[in-house]
Amino acid sequence: xxxxxxxxxxxxxxxxxxxxxxxxxxxxxxxxxxxxxxxxxxxxxxxxxxxxxxxxxxxxxxxxxxxxxxxxxxxxxxxxxxxxxxxxxxxxxxxxxxxxxxxxxxxxxxxxxxxxxxxxxxxxxxxxxxxxxxxxxxxxxxxxxxxxxxxxxxxxxxxxxxxxxxxxxxxxxxxxxxxxx
Amino acid sequence: xxxxxxxxxxxxxxxxxxxxxxxxxxxxxxxxxxxxxxxxxxxxxxxxxxxxxxxxxxxxxxxxxxxxxxxxxxxxxxxxxxxxxxxxxxxxxxxxxxxxxx
Numbered sequence: 589x590x591x592x593x594x595x596x597x598x599x600x601x602x603x604x605x606x607x608x609x610x611x612x613x614x615x616x617x618x619x620x621x622x623x624x625x626x627x628x629x630x631x632x633x634x635x636x637x638x639x640x641x642x643x644x645x646x647x648x649x650x651x652x653x654x655x656x657x658x659x660x661x662x663x664x665x666x667x668x669x670x671x672x673x674x675x676x677x678x679x680x681x682x683x684x685x686x687x688x689x690x691x692x693x694x695x696x697x698x699x700x701x702x703x704x705x706x707x708x709x710x711x712x713x714x715x716x717x718x719x720x721x722x723x724x725x726x727x728x729x730x731x732x733x734x735x736x737x738x739x740x741x742x743x744x745x746x747x748x749x750x751x752x753x754x755x756x757x758x759x760x761x762x763x764x765x766x767x768x769x
Numbered sequence: 770x771x772x773x774x775x776x777x778x779x780x781x782x783x784x785x786x787x788x789x790x791x792x793x794x795x796x797x798x799x800x801x802x803x804x805x806x807x808x809x810x811x812x813x814x815x816x817x818x819x820x821x822x823x824x825x826x827x828x829x830x831x832x833x834x835x836x837x838x839x840x841x842x843x844x845x846x847x848x849x850x851x852x853x854x855x856x857x858x859x860x861x862x863x864x865x866x867x868x869x870x871x
Contacts (some may be wrong), residue, residue: 590773593773593777593778594773594777597777597781600781600785601781601784601785601788604785604788604789604808605788606777607792607801607804607805607808608788608789608791608792608795608796608801608805610818611772613798613800613801614834616804617800617804620807620808622806624809624811625786627785627815630778630781630815631815631818633773634778634818634819634822635822636818636821636822636829636830638830639818639833639834642833642834642837643811645836646822646837646841647837647840648808650841651807651840651844654841654844654845654848655800655803655844655848656805657848658800658848658851658852661840662800662851662852662855662861669867683831707821707822707825707826707827707830712827712830712831712834713828714827715827715828715831716827716831716834720828720831723831723835727834727835727838727839729843730838730839731838731841731842732843733842734843734845734846735845737845737846737849738845738846738848738849740848741846741849741850741852741853742848742849742850742852742853745776758778
């Protein structure tokens with residue numbers, strides 16, 4: 589498992605350097621996904637499979653999807669073409685192939701003695717909803733605040749966004765109720 | 770049991786944080802700046818998980834979950850600011866936002 593850690597660490601560093609150095613925005617985001625995957629493999633080798641899964645689901649899934657939506661909404665085609673040329677896929681593909689081979693090796697081996705002290709999802713959940721339950725509540729409030737803040741900042745182009753919302757709100761509610769009925 | 774020396778995990782976290790910080794200082798595209806902040810938060814979370822694995826306790830992973838929630842909140846607000854930035858300044862260059870320069 590130590591070799592797996594070192595290979596994943598090298599992949600993470602290479603991918604992160606490429607995130608910073610690519611001039612093309614879409615290429616940089618591609619390498620960012622690879623970097624997050626590599627860190628997920630590092631988590632797995634450190635005996636934290638739950639966090640490794642969350643890294644893939646939340647970081648590489650949800651947060652990168654947010655970046656993708658922002659790139660689409662911002663219409664950055666003038667600076668960086670959204671269609672990625674085939675040659676640009678080569679670097680991320682090679683790095684991800686290394687990670688996939690590593691993961692397949694680790695999963696087929698399935699020797700828990702090779703791993704460090706594994707702290708599974710059960711212990712994490714017991715701790716999360718035991719002594720840290722106040723933190724969970726605070727995180728939920730933070731996420732709600734971020735949701736409202738993002739809606740307020742990016743909602744309407746004009747400053748009279750509040751009034752425009754009141755105008756559009758009831759109509760939207762009515763159409764939703766009709767759709768529900 | 771040949772497990773990884775935990776100082777190497779912390780070293781990896783430090784290297785990733787340094788790369789993210791260098792990118793934050795060097796790059797001028799707002800989206801890439803946000804991506805660099807993500808890299809730095811991820812490196813901080815990695816340090817938490819390494820420390821948790823060192824003692825075999827779940828606390829490090831719990832802290833990583835909180836870092837994850839904070840990163841999601843940060844990137845949502847940051848990208849909303851990026852959209853508004855683009856609408857008002859017609860660019861994504863952070864150096865264009867110099868109206869408050871004294």
